[in-house]
Amino acid sequence: MDIRFEPLDAPLGAQVVGLEIGAVAAGTGLDDGVVAALGHGLVDHGVLVFRGEPISPAQLVGLGRAFGELEILPEPEKRHPDHPEIFDLTNVRPDGDVVERDEPQAVFLRGTERWHTDSSFRAVPSLCTMLYAVEVPERGGETEFADMYRAFEELPPGLRDAVAGVRLVHSYAYSRANNPGELEPMSEEELARYPPVAHPLVRCHPDGRRSLYMGGHVAGVEGVGDEAGRELIDQILAHATGERFVYRHRWRADDLVVWDNRSTLHRLRPYDIAGTRRVMRRVTVAGTEAPTGDS
Ligand code: OGA
Ligand code: MN
Numbered sequence: 001m002d003i004r005f006e007p008l009d010a011p012l013g014a015q016v017v018g019l020e021i022g023a024v025a026a027g028t029g030l031d032d033g034v035v036a037a038l039g040h041g042l043v044d045h046g047v048l049v050f051r052g053e054p055i056s057p058a059q060l061v062g063l064g065r066a067f068g069e070l071e072i073l074p075e076p077e078k079r080h081p082d083h084p085e086i087f088d089l090t091n092v093r094p095d096g097d098v099v100e101r102d103e104p105q106a107v108f109l110r111g112t113e114r115w116h117t118d119s120s121f122r123a124v125p126s127l128c129t130m131l132y133a134v135e136v137p138e139r140g141g142e143t144e145f146a147d148m149y150r151a152f153e154e155l156p157p158g159l160r161d162a163v164a165g166v167r168l169v170h171s172y173a174y175s176r177a178n179n180p181g182e183l184e185p186m187s188e189e190e191l192a193r194y195p196p197v198a199h200p201l202v203r204c205h206p207d208g209r210r211s212l213y214m215g216g217h218v219a220g221v222e223g224v225g226d227e228a229g230r231e232l233i234d235q236i237l238a239h240a241t242g243e244r245f246v247y248r249h250r251w252r253a254d255d256l257v258v259w260d261n262r263s264t265l266h267r268l269r270p271y272d273i274a275g276t277r278r279v280m281r282r283v284t285v286a287g288t289e290a291p292t293g294d295s
Contacts (some may be wrong), residue, residue, distance in 0.1 A: 240265065
């Protein structure tokens, strides 16, 4: 199979052509060579776009598994009924109606409008996420991706000094509590399962490159007071998500987008959440090691 990566007209991202993703995922699995090529493509481009091929829930799971273990999301009510590895990201309620803006299902979805990287609250965070569009709004509801390699490389000198050696505290309890509205509080068991973890802000990758690692699960800077910590975080985030580092994906039904959670941030753009359907399926591939920084 001859796979090609056609860079998007954007700071990051490539469209993958030459891979019949549905046909491949339906078989016993992806050829090792194909998986390796896709893995390299992901590192090189940060975001991979596959267009226009229907992918079933079982195929999506098969595809995800070719890349590693799949995470099971903390909230059971968001799991696909037949495939617990699939996170049903939908503003359609189980009763078939579209949500209201302030009910928990909508609040949770609107929480993804904050820049973040998936599962950074885990000690071993996610490698990549695969998001498949079933139904998309005509307007709004895009997903934006920011390139954290380039954001690091282009840090102004003052900020470059400020990030050296810094560790950030990532916390699911924090990001849940800071959603744009009311959610059920986390249970003692959930709190115990996802304690806060610290990861280096400057993440070193196996090929020697460095990127910024941060986002919406960040509760503070290790060893720094809340206010000073928040100031630094806000300053870095504002730089890192500047337009020159960002690709905006305008969804069509049947798009599959795969993003590298180690080296990109992403966010949902607003849409008429109480008026128009947006139905997506997501699998999250687990990472294999905790992020490392310069020692
Ligand atoms: C997510 C997420 C963005 C989107 O599922 O983690 O950030 O566009 N989704 O739905
Ligand atoms: Mn996300």
